[in-house]
Amino acid sequence: MDESTEPPSAAASDVPVIRFDDLHKSFGKQHVLAGLNLDVERGKTLAIMGASGSGKSVTLRHIIGLMKPDSGRVLVEGVEVAKMTREQLSEMRKGMGYVFQDGALINWLSIGENVALPLRENTNLSDKEIRERAQHKLELVHVPDAWNKMPSEISGGMRKRIGIARALITDPDIILYDEPNAGLDPEIARSINATIRHLADTLEVTSIVVEHRIECIRVVADEVLFLHEGKSLIQTATADFFASQHPRLLRFFGQDSLPPSANPHS
Amino acid sequence: MSFSSSATHFVQTSGERASLLLATLRRLPAVFERRRLIADAMCSLGLNMTPVVLFVGLFMGMIVSLQTGIELSRIGQQDQIGLIVAVSMAREMGPFITATILAATAGSSIAAELGTMSVSDELAALEVMSIDKLRLLVLPRVVALAIMCPMLTVLCDGIGILGGGLVASSQLNVGWDLYSETAMDSLRPVGGWFGLPFDVFAGLLKSFVFGIIISTLSCAEGLRAKGGALGVGHATRAAVRDSIILVIIANYMISQMLYDL
Numbered sequence: 001m002d003e004s005t006e007p008p009s010a011a012a013s014d015v016p017v018i019r020f021d022d023l024h025k026s027f028g029k030q031h032v033l034a035g036l037n038l039d040v041e042r043g044k045t046l047a048i049m050g051a052s053g054s055g056k057s058v059t060l061r062h063i064i065g066l067m068k069p070d071s072g073r074v075l076v077e078g079v080e081v082a083k084m085t086r087e088q089l090s091e092m093r094k095g096m097g098y099v100f101q102d103g104a105l106i107n108w109l110s111i112g113e114n115v116a117l118p119l120r121e122n123t124n125l126s127d128k129e130i131r132e133r134a135q136h137k138l139e140l141v142h143v144p145d146a147w148n149k150m151p152s153e154i155s156g157g158m159r160k161r162i163g164i165a166r167a168l169i170t171d172p173d174i175i176l177y178d179e180p181n182a183g184l185d186p187e188i189a190r191s192i193n194a195t196i197r198h199l200a201d202t203l204e205v206t207s208i209v210v211e212h213r214i215e216c217i218r219v220v221a222d223e224v225l226f227l228h229e230g231k232s233l234i235q236t237a238t239a240d241f242f243a244s245q246h247p248r249l250l251r252f253f254g255q256d257s258l259p260p261s262a263n264p265h266s
Numbered sequence: 267m268s269f270s271s272s273a274t275h276f277v278q279t280s281g282e283r284a285s286l287l288l289a290t291l292r293r294l295p296a297v298f299e300r301r302r303l304i305a306d307a308m309c310s311l312g313l314n315m316t317p318v319v320l321f322v323g324l325f326m327g328m329i330v331s332l333q334t335g336i337e338l339s340r341i342g343q344q345d346q347i348g349l350i351v352a353v354s355m356a357r358e359m360g361p362f363i364t365a366t367i368l369a370a371t372a373g374s375s376i377a378a379e380l381g382t383m384s385v386s387d388e389l390a391a392l393e394v395m396s397i398d399k400l401r402l403l404v405l406p407r408v409v410a411l412a413i414m415c416p417m418l419t420v421l422c423d424g425i426g427i428l429g430g431g432l433v434a435s436s437q438l439n440v441g442w443d444l445y446s447e448t449a450m451d452s453l454r455p456v457g458g459w460f461g462l463p464f465d466v467f468a469g470l471l472k473s474f475v476f477g478i479i480i481s482t483l484s485c486a487e488g489l490r491a492k493g494g495a496l497g498v499g500h501a502t503r504a505a506v507r508d509s510i511i512l513v514i515i516a517n518y519m520i521s522q523m524l525y526d527l
């Protein structure tokens with residue numbers, strides 16, 4: 001209660017939008033996150049890399065309150081997610097977009113209605129307005145004429161893009177992307193990356209992007225975090241990350257392919 | 267699953283199921299906004315089952331008529347066959363058969379639909395979009411089955427009585443006129459039960475409760491499904507099994523309440 005009575009604006013600028021504080025999470029005997037710390041500042045984009053199964057999706061799920069930590073804290077705008085009331089959590093989520101790794105489209109709604117769903121359920125906008133906005137987001141992800149298709153009728157890459165459109169429909173301040181480029185061809189992927197970058201640059205959207213593709217990370221990310229054994233192995237500016245000679249990173253990328261570090265920044 | 271683990275599951279989940287029902291009832295004011303989803307659910311979960319209900323109901327009436335008719339004719343009482351068929355269809359057979367069919371068809375499809383949504387992250391997606399899944403998914407299904415179960419029961423009663431008459435007139439030498447007269451007589455209104463014959467009212471009240479039981483249990487099982495296709499299978503099985511068990515228990519308790527006055 002005390003915290004909420006303080007003028008929020010004073011603190012808001014220097015409090016990281018998302019902060020993990022010594023987070024632990026296990027499933028049975030499997031210790032997935034073991035003391036993860038991370039910070040994302042307003043308007044910044046953090047890329048999370050890590051081996052398959054290292055806990056990247058689990059990390060994102062903690063931010064939006066789909067999972068609760070065993071110990072440690074996740075703070076969003078300075079408020080601990082696990083301690084939020086139902087209303088606070090709902091409020092926070094309305095300001096967030098989440099792109100699921102496999103789309104997670106509602107299978108019995110058409111593509112258009114999937115994108116429109118958050119507006120239909122949580123706002124009083126007119127049908128016309130909702131359709132216009134949803135259609136605009138569909139165009140943004142390059143699927144302008146799929147409104148009436150069903151999720152089962154479209155390709156995996158398209159489902160991914162619809163998932164992105166749906167996450168963007170409420171114009172959130174924070175967007176969490178779980179492998180936004182997986183399954184997309186290079187051309188579409190570039191355009192999605194440009195969109196992510198554009199949102200961060202123009203609207204000060206804060207994002208976390210779980211991603212493997214180096215080209216994508218170079219375009220979208222301000223910082224990169226490498227998740228290893230449940231901890232942050234390194235969190236640093238993108239250029240420094242690719243310049244790093246950490247043995248684990250060299251192994252991850254395959255020794256030879258890492259180097260494009262001799263690049264503009266150095 | 268062994269008997270004991272099924273029983274444990276039944277006990278452990280009752281609280282969860284009861285609170286799902288309460289939470290859904292609290293959302294009843296939103297029922298009008300949900301009219302389209304409710305209509306869809308009434309069609310897919312109820313109307314589509316009409317042929318099955320009619321078919322089974324017809325044969326059930328014929329069986330009751332045949333079995334009791336044979337005994338009654340031994341003591342020369344086959345005139346009463348209309349009464350027996352009508353009363354047993356209206357009180358017990360109609361509601362129970364309809365509920366069993368709905369548990370197996372509507373219940374399993376509810377559990378499978380919601381279960382699939384659960385294991386494919388769709389429910390998580392609704393949650394992160396702050397969309398109330400009880401209002402979107404559960405309320406329409408519960409309302410739809412609460413309406414459709416009694417409606418299908420009426421059909422089942424009707425066609426069962428008809429089937430009983432067919433057997434009575436063709437095989438038991440009870441004239442159609444006599445049959446229908448005794449059947450109708452037994453169902454005459456006897457009180458202020460919403461202008462319905464008491465037995466019909468009792469049957470409809472039961473089937474209304476059965477509809478709620480089946481839909482709530484099946485939704486609860488679907489929502490808690492975990493672990494891929496296997497989890498959906500478990501949810502479906504538990505939904506049908508526990509619906510039928512609870513329907514039987516509720517059937518006994520309501521009968522006790524209504525007829526033991």
Ligand SMILES: Nc1ncnc2c1ncn2[C@@H]1O[C@H](COP(=O)(O)OP(=O)(O)OP(=O)(O)O)[C@@H](O)[C@H]1O
Pocket residue numbers: 027032050051052053054055056057058059101
């Ligand atoms: N709900 C859960 N129950 C049990 N174990 C889980 C659950 N969610 C994740 N895990 C386990 O946690 C580990 C990390 O999973 P996570 O999905 O975060 O991996 P990831 O880094 O996103 O991998 P990928 O790149 O393949 O998507 C996995 O080993 C997984 O088995």
Ligand SMILES: [Mg+2]
Pocket residue numbers: 056057058101178
């Ligand atoms: Mg993942």
